[in-house]
Amino acid sequence: QLQLQESGPGLVKPSETLSLTCTVSGGSISGHYWTWIRLPAGKGLEWIGYFYSIDTYKYNPSFKSRVAMSVDTSRNQFSLTLSSVTAADTAVYYCARGDNGYGIWGQGRLVTVSS
């Protein structure tokens, strides 16, 4: 059974870079749309971006050039970096696998931006 698990610091200082990793177990990371989605407190779900293959990435333009994703197929992991964070980036960050909608999600990682 495929499972996803987010990991990374739960506290990031303003202006620094948020880094999270999603570990995929029980299946291969090839194919599908491997995605990051976040849920800011009191707000709705926000799609950050996905990768489909080693050279196919799509990011939400609302993040401008702050966001980047990468993949490590040898470890079955994919990662998110979000630079120049502010308090508005405080959220629960989820990794998910996309097919027709998102049927498989990690449990989520709360990241707080605070000094």
Next chain:
Amino acid sequence: DIVMTQSPDSLAVSLGERATINCKSSQSVLYSSNNNNYLAWYQHKPGQPPKLLIYWASTRESGVPDRFSGSGSGTDFTLTISSLQAEDVALYYCQQYYRTPLTFGGGTKVEIK
């Protein structure tokens, strides 16, 4: 971006009664070449990740009770819970996957009356 607008923001329904949630997209999410609507519905409970209920606007995800159904096409969609159960108390979101950036509705909170 395709804007997804849900209504109502919240609703309270008696146990066993019907709950209806609406979702409107700012552009059609119907792909004419395959006649599929790129629209999904999720249930979200506190402390858990969202759960996929419906995809292709009306196809129930495996394991989802048949009291959940989706309908609509083009720009107007509906999620119906035919007989509300206590465990259905949650936030519900629609989402389009027709075009990036993928976007979600603002959510509808379902409670017991």
